Amino acid sequence: MKTLLHKADTRGHADHGWLKSYHTFSFANYYNPERMHFGVLRVLNDDSVAPGMGFGKHPHDNMEIISIPLYGDLEHQDSMGNKTVIKEGDIQSMTAGTGVFHSEYNKNKDKEVKFLQIWILPKKRNVTPSYDQITLSLEDRHNTLQQIVSPDKDDSGVTINQDAWFHLSNLDSGKSLDYTLKGENTGVYAFVLKGDVSINGVALSTRDGLGISETDSLKIEAGTDAEFLLMEVPMQLPSING
Template sequence: MKTIVHKSETRGHANHGWLNTYHTFSFANYYDPNRMHFGALRVLNDDTVAGGMGFGKHPHDNMEIISIPLSGDLEHEDSMGNVKVIKEGDVQIMSAGTGVFHSEKNKNHDKEVKFLQIWIFPKEKNITPQYDQISLNIEDRHNKLQQIVSPFKNETGVTINQEAWFHMTNLDEGKNIEYHLKKENSGVYVFVLEGEITINSENLSQRDGMGIYDTNSFTLQANTNASVLLMEIPMNF
């Protein structure tokens, strides 16, 4: 098993007042040639948006864009005609394909919205843009893996244009869980949302990340109550 660790304090950071954002990989004014991507995972942004504020309409193409709210309500509008609100427990995917415009803003004026925005390189380019959104029962990830993203429409989770599977889990202190990779030559990027965990003798704390590859499985142990996102993606694409 091979690993790469990204401690939370090594991430890129920008505070624009209305937006406080951390970048695990190179993005906007943060550039590190050693932090361009992990396999097909290109962007992992940890965003906090002030009340009533947001990102104006802007374009994307040929990228799989996943939004995972952590708290608050995020309002989305796009050129496909979708006007949606996503909140904690929801997962949203936008396959930008040949091109799409969208905007995102904090629906509430009296509290922040916190969310992850994740970009994945697509399996097929120039597809017709697509949108998908689901609401999940957070209790279904208590001490087990809850699948939230899949490449197949008949599986649990939003459908993505890439051979990628995302899971979330909320573990009680002392619990451990084993992850078995679904595809050979895939890797898994583990991102700790809350708490502390150990993988392969490496201790990870809140907002630390670890890329794992050249293995078929690994065990994640919770040193405290912990919330974790696991993203399995192709290493070669």
């Protein structure tokens, strides 16, 4: 088993006034050659956007983009004609493929919005752009693993163009869960949203991240009430011609 520990206070940080962002991996003006990716997981940004502010229309291509709202309401518009609002309990994914423009704004004028934005390198390049959004019950992740992302449109969660599976869980203090990896040559990057957990014997606290590879299963134990995200992704980078 290989592990890669990223403590919360070692992340990159950007404060633009209207936007406060923590970067687990190199992004924008934060560059760390030892933090370029974990397998095909390229970006894990922990963002807070001030009331009424946001990201104007900008392009993406050949990237799988997953947004997970944690607090508040985030308004999304894109060149595919989608105009939606996502909030806690919603999961959004966008396959940028051959190219798409989108914008993201805090819909509210009186409170900030907090969300995770995650970028995954795609399995196949230059596919037709697509959009997916679902609303999930928070109760369905209490002391269990709730799948929120998968590669199969007939499976639970939003669908992306990559052999990746994401799960969220709210685990009570003293409870434990087991996770068996689904893919071949995959690893799991765990991100703790709050609380204290131990994963395969490695202690983690709020906003810590842990990459685990070369194992078939995880043992997750909660030292306090805890909330965490598991991202199982291929460890081999896709061919640029894929």
